[in-house]
Amino acid sequence: MNGDLPLVPFPRAVRRLSGGPARLPVTASSPDVPEAVLRRVSGGRPESYRLRSDARGVTIEGVDAAGLAHGARTLAQLARREGEEWVVPAVEIDDAPRFSHRGLLLDVARHFFGVDVVCRVIDAIAACKLNVLHLHLSDDQGWRLAMTSRPDLAARASGSAIGGDPGGCYTAEDYRAILAHAASRQVTVVPEIDGPGHTHAVGLAYPELLAEPVVTDEVRAAVDAYGGGLPVTGVPYTGLAVGFSSLRIGDPAVEAFLDDVFGELAALTPGPYVHVGGDEALGTRPEAYAAYLRGVTERVRRLGKTPIAWHEAGGVAAPGTVGQYWGFRTPIDDAGERARAFVRAGGRVILSPADAVYLDMKPDADSRLGLVWANGPTSLADAYDWDPATLIEGIGEADVLGVEAALWTETIRTEGDIEQMLWPRLYAAAEIAWTPAEERDVRGFTARVEALSARSATAGGRAVSEAGS
Known part of the structure; x- marks a missing residue:
């Protein structure tokens, strides 16, 4: 992850694909910011994905539908509010599950x-x-x-x-x-x-x-x-x-x-x-x-x-x-x-x-x-x-x-x-x-759990349908 790159507006396409697990309010993308690019790729383990976000936009590549959805959920979990908009940090993530x-x-x-x-x-x-x-x-x-x-x-x-x-x-x-x-x-x-x-x-x-x-x-x-x-x-x-x-x-x-x-x-x-x-x-x-x-x-x-x-x-x-x-x-x-x-x-x-x-x-x-x-x-x-x-x-x-x-x-x-x-x-x-x-x-895990719990409380959402990992 490179924290020095600009924040990226949270794209509507990701909200649609992720099924709304985080239920984030998303503003319309501006004309000069592209929607997320979501594409299937060959190779890789089942359910794996690659996520890239930078000043040019967001790309999620998955080997299957589950991989694309996991990438979208990760992006939704990274999103945070900046003023009236939700934004995501610039990241590079390659991820796959340990067990099927x-x-x-x-x-x-x-x-x-x-x-x-x-x-x-x-x-x-x-x-x-x-x-x-x-x-x-x-x-x-x-x-x-x-x-x-x-x-x-x-x-x-x-x-x-x-x-x-x-x-x-x-x-x-x-x-x-x-x-x-x-x-x-x-x-x-x-x-x-x-x-x-x-x-x-x-x-x-x-x-x-x-x-x-x-x-x-x-x-x-x-x-x-x-x-x-x-x-x-x-x-x-x-x-x-x-x-x-x-x-x-x-x-x-x-x-x-x-x-x-x-x-x-x-x-x-x-x-x-x-x-x-x-x-x-x-x-x-x-x-x-x-x-x-x-x-x-x-x-x-x-x-x-x-x-x-x-x-x-x-x-x-x-x-x-x-x-x-x-x-x-x-x-x-x-x-x-x-x-x-x-x-x-x-x-x-x-x-x-x-x-x-x-x-x-x-x-x-x-x-x-x-x-x-x-x-x-x-x-x-x-x-x-x-x-x-x-x-x-x-x-x-x-x-x-x-x-x-x-x-x-x-x-x-x-x-x-x-x-x-x-x-x-x-x-x-x-x-x-x-x-x-x-x-x-365990320390990183505990910190992430606390952040997720705080965001769920701030959003006023119900944990059974809105929490992420």
Whole structure:
């Protein structure tokens, strides 16, 4: 960057391309200042871009549409007000992401959020140069995607949520609207249908598919801590406990159900991935769990999609399955070995260490929102203090597909709650996913976060749709 060159009027073409993530007021360009030059170029890594701004104007070159959009967002983030105009500094930037998968999980099962809210979350993650929205569409508390092949899921299994809050369900048209909005922001949607656990809601619609709840000491402890009552067959579950539900694995009716649900989901979803869950199946015998995960991941492969499963499925999922690690920054029990098993079987891993990028954890002890089971409150410094290439012994840079933050919604009830918990820790996940470790600097990161927060406050904008990285 050369700070001695003149400032450049912020061009309208960049605002159009960037999708308005910063929502900056832009004055008309003067006749002697050109609009930005935006052009595709060959060569370079996917999503990479080159940005040049000087006294002659602005040029953004990208190897693909995502690269052009990232360059435009960077320029929007550089813009600042000078009197009545917005201007950008003279810069030269060559940039590319470290990992191809850079995402956020949004849990719409514990609490349901409508299409408009999900689309604003997509805008927010795109502004951070994240490119994946992982939608957690089913859990013990509710089923959130209507299925033509299984209409009772919407009719009987979607009306509940934690704490007795209203539920909800996306129609196929709603889901397509989310997909279309995501595509317009260069974001891929990864849908998740969890199993064999986290399936209590399935039994509300199709009771013959579900085993009796397994009420363990851990379930009782969760009920004592958070309320919600113990799970009862055929009754909507509105508590926070996990690990008690299971499908009747091996039953032909369950196999037919999985064929219907995953077949329809794969047909609806244009992206390459379908997530099959596999976490916290504490109510399932180990041999039945292994049979289920092998079968469901093979089913997804036959449907032409790449399966993703939580790290517990390592060693039993079909070869080539992507594993998603949700253990701690220092792995405990067999979590690291489970993650390595995906790599040995020809897959890769997505890293979502719970004590770093689970955004539903309290940011500090005084927060009214969030939980603390992942090593207590997770500060911004905790969220930034890890590196994907060294997190798990035996898993190096080439084995990592990417990084994904997660916003589970046990305590998240409103769009305002989403905003409060996303920022600023989502910035940390975004920077870790984009920037090599040797180029990261906690002091510089903190200063940039403070500047972004100040600009968002000055603009009077809502963080969920306006913040950048």
